[in-house]
Amino acid sequence: MNDPRELMHGLADGHLSPEEHQEAMRLLAEQPELQRELEWARTLKATLRTSCKNEAQDAAWNKCIGRLDELDRSKRHTSFVSKYAWALCGALMLIIVAGGVANRAVGSKTLDSTQVASLLDPFSANSSDSRTAMRMAAPDLDAAKNLNLREYQVTSQASGLVDGRPFVRLGLRDSVGLGGLALVLIKDADRIAGLDQPTGHAGFTSGKLNNMNCVSWVVSGHTVVLLGERSTEELVQMGRGMLSR
Amino acid sequence: MLFKRVSSHRDRFQREAQAVYPSVYGTALRLTRDREEAEDLSQEAIVRAYEAFDRFDGQNFKAWILRILTNLYINKYRRKKRTGTTASLDDDENLFEPMAPAEESPDRVMFDNLMGAEVEEALSRVPEIFRTAVILSDIEGMTYDEIAEATDVPVGTVRSRIARGRSALRAALERYAIEQGYIKQGTPD
Numbered sequence: 122m123n124d125p126r127e128l129m130h131g132l133a134d135g136h137l138s139p140e141e142h143q144e145a146m147r148l149l150a151e152q153p154e155l156q157r158e159l160e161w162a163r164t165l166k167a168t169l170r171t172s173c174k175n176e177a178q179d180a181a182w183n184k185c186i187g188r189l190d191e192l193d194r195s196k197r198h199t200s201f202v203s204k205y206a207w208a209l210c211g212a213l214m215l216i217i218v219a220g221g222v223a224n225r226a227v228g229s230k231t232l233d234s235t236q237v238a239s240l241l242d243p244f245s246a247n248s249s250d251s252r253t254a255m256r257m258a259a260p261d262l263d264a265a266k267n268l269n270l271r272e273y274q275v276t277s278q279a280s281g282l283v284d285g286r287p288f289v290r291l292g293l294r295d296s297v298g299l300g301g302l303a304l305v306l307i308k309d310a311d312r313i314a315g316l317d318q319p320t321g322h323a324g325f326t327s328g329k330l331n332n333m334n335c336v337s338w339v340v341s342g343h344t345v346v347l348l349g350e351r352s353t354e355e356l357v358q359m360g361r362g363m364l365s366r
Numbered sequence: 367m368l369f370k371r372v373s374s375h376r377d378r379f380q381r382e383a384q385a386v387y388p389s390v391y392g393t394a395l396r397l398t399r400d401r402e403e404a405e406d407l408s409q410e411a412i413v414r415a416y417e418a419f420d421r422f423d424g425q426n427f428k429a430w431i432l433r434i435l436t437n438l439y440i441n442k443y444r445r446k447k448r449t450g451t452t453a454s455l456d457d458d459e460n461l462f463e464p465m466a467p468a469e470e471s472p473d474r475v476m477f478d479n480l481m482g483a484e485v486e487e488a489l490s491r492v493p494e495i496f497r498t499a500v501i502l503s504d505i506e507g508m509t510y511d512e513i514a515e516a517t518d519v520p521v522g523t524v525r526s527r528i529a530r531g532r533s534a535l536r537a538a539l540e541r542y543a544i545e546q547g548y549i550k551q552g553t554p555d
């Protein structure tokens with residue numbers, strides 16, 4: 122059962138089914154006062170249509186355009202990243218690997234001071250003649266054979282590889298009987314990062330390892346590091362002595 | 367290729383949206399009765415429509431975007447209602463004015479003389495859910511089916527809301543005409 126007044130509004134809008142239309146016409150014939158309702162509906166509809174105009178809103182529209190631009194930009198970025206994510210990841214991996222390889226190639230003759238410091242674990246208590254020790258520890262370290270270590274007593278010895286390079290490490294006691302000296306020879310290294318401060322003596326650089334002074338020099342592509350509880354100047358003098366035949 | 371596709375999609379949407387934007391903004395303004403809110407609401411509707419443009423069936427863009435706008439507005443309105451800032455208006459039977467007396471016919475001359483701003487003011491006094499139906503029907507020319515879809519109610523409810531909305535508008539206009547001295551109370555001029 123339809124509300125007669127609502128039917129009049131539906132009639133004014135032309136949105137009645139054939140059955141409803143028929144019912145509306147019957148009601149209009151039976152109740153003449155419904156004619157007024159129909160007139161009101163038509164008048165109000167016409168008044169709204171003619172009085173309420175939509176005006177152009179350029180400023181507001183331009184803001185909408187701005188929002189759409191932002192949306193497009195964000196879509197493009199997202200789309201690009203998601204589409205080429207595999208390529209970006211691949212490129213990044215390549216850069217990391219290439220960087221690693223390049224770093225190894227460029228720095229092939231450079232060691233880090235922390236790597237050298239790691240060689241200074243407690244020396245073994247073995248004691249022997251310095252030349253014998255050299256031969257035992259590193260028969261292939263030619264440079265070591267040429268060092269003059271006659272004034273020193275070897276208190277410990279060790280050898281192995283550091284960063285893929287052979288090394289020899291000797292604990293030494295000087296002619297006066299004072300220990301606390303260590304000599305490290307590393308093959309195929311011509312620089313130790315962190316131990317490269319000038320000493321004022323040609324061929325010798327200095328630095329600190331395990332809070333001890335040390336000096337280093339290069340002989341035939343080998344780096345020699347001498348460290349101990351001595352001043353840098355004393356260590357340089359000892360190094361010079363080791364180089365003299 | 368990607369940029370070209372986005373650009374063509376955007377161009378088509380922008381052409382359609384620009385043509386109906388005055389209706390979008392006008393409807394938003396009549397619903398919210400606040401310029402700033404209307405701007406926000408219409409902007410939001412445009413953005414939502416753009417995002418969903420792939421799903422537009424190509425039939426009636428204006429009805430489609432007004433549906434988006436109305437949905438956005440209704441959701442906002444319902445949220446407000448849940449927080450208690452807006453009273454329920456849907457079931458207020460008193461809003462339906464008594465049937466017009468037999469001798470009281472609409473004064474066409476008076477209505478013709480009303481300015482747009484006066485009608486807009488009277489419309490703004492119509493309760494929200496009825497106003498929404500009247501705006502979509504009488505100003506934007508949407509069919510009952512389209513309004514039913516936009517407001518998510520049956521067609522019968524749409525017809526009822528339009529009838530109630532027009533009655534409320536008529537009462538508001540009459541009050542206005544009496545206040546302005548166009549007509550005397552109880553005696554249509």
